[in-house]
Amino acid sequence: MVVYRFLLTPRWLGILALTLVASAVMVLLGNWQLDRYHGRTEINERIDAGLRMAPVPLRDVLPAPTGGSGTAGPAPAEDKSWTKVTVTGRYDPANVVLVRGRSVDRKVGFEVVTPLVLADGTAVLVDRGWIPPARGGDATVQPEVPPAPTGEVTVTGRVHLSESGSVDVSRREGKLETRRIGVPRLARELPYPVHGAYLLLDEQTPAADPVFKDVPVGYTNNWQNFGYVVQWWIFAVMTLFGYGWVARREARRLAGVGRERPTDRAAEPASHTAA
Template structure:
């Protein structure tokens, strides 16, 4: 009854269906890996919020080169670790990161190097502020950083990638990304390979700053894609089986009987 499945046409259809289902399963597995990866990132973000701060050196290695060089980046396990560090802000090299959005408003994140006792520095993202009147790119009025020793508490963040062109405007460094390697080239000391998102500092930060939050990755979307691809794979194989069964019944001369419409029969006039 199903001998026709061994014909070249049906063998080709089977190989095509099997290949399509295999690709869909692999796409589902890829999305499953992304789900696990994003879940791990979210867990590290949450753990960083709950943990007690540790010294910066436990999460971020010190740079060992000369001025303008960058230390090793934080490991995945140490990214988002809550740290504490004491130093002095370098107010001559304030960095404005433009095009940053908070509550649908475009403004700047203010990043300032914190110079440590050993002469190295770590970049500290002090928070978000709105632009000056005149447009989203108008340089803001940045509150001065505290003078003298400052103790910072915050979370370690890896250097950002993407378009990181660095320029100077009105004495301030500007960029669209917190790309530590590019920014370090503008600074007169070695710089740690990650930066710190400020949570608290002593003396206290100016209230005009809005703390920069770390958004959670949408891992549930990836899980939805996993289910979607695997369902598509199953439907492909089931669809092939359904088509094959229908062809087998056609070749066998089997006609599906449909239920009669009694209402239609009752409307048919009786023969006289």
């Protein structure tokens, strides 16, 4: 229509270009959040599958480390995380790792990680569970750690990838302490090669001490990402709609349609003629 020829002016072409770029960026942001939604959904599905599945031998999931003492083996593929495995070995009580600053039921305490040494001389780190700090102490006071069973122990647990981030490890009162279970960093403190992921304990023979509480598994909030997908795509549609609405208003103005009517004036008082 002739009335819309103003859209071909440089000003309106620039507005159109900005609108299209903004909408495209919002669509891309929505697609990015959609990818994150699918990725987090896959993690949650692996967690659920790990709970239901029958355990498989450790070697089917974690390759044996091939380096020397103090080294970690290769990390498993991401799709192997949360796989339930079983393995037999002997706990090493001389190298217990206390992971501080961990919360269960809103209480801050420690997760206790103990190397399980296998028949071939390699080891896998086992997170045996959570315990509170020592009575009367704050969250930094070392707890009384129940001793690990002696002799051969059969462990069933789920594969947990090494935690990322800066990992500082120190030894205090005969135990290693850290804030994160970073397998490669912890391996440097141990006198044997260590598998490239750790196990979150589900069952143990002989049975684990009842003082340990299960470490809760954190499901990812995938629906938050899905909400962002919808949000960004709605913004993209609203941006295009807004351009069309402003263009139509301008066209009506140029065509003289819908001009504002003068406001009503209060009736002026009648003038009195002089008698």
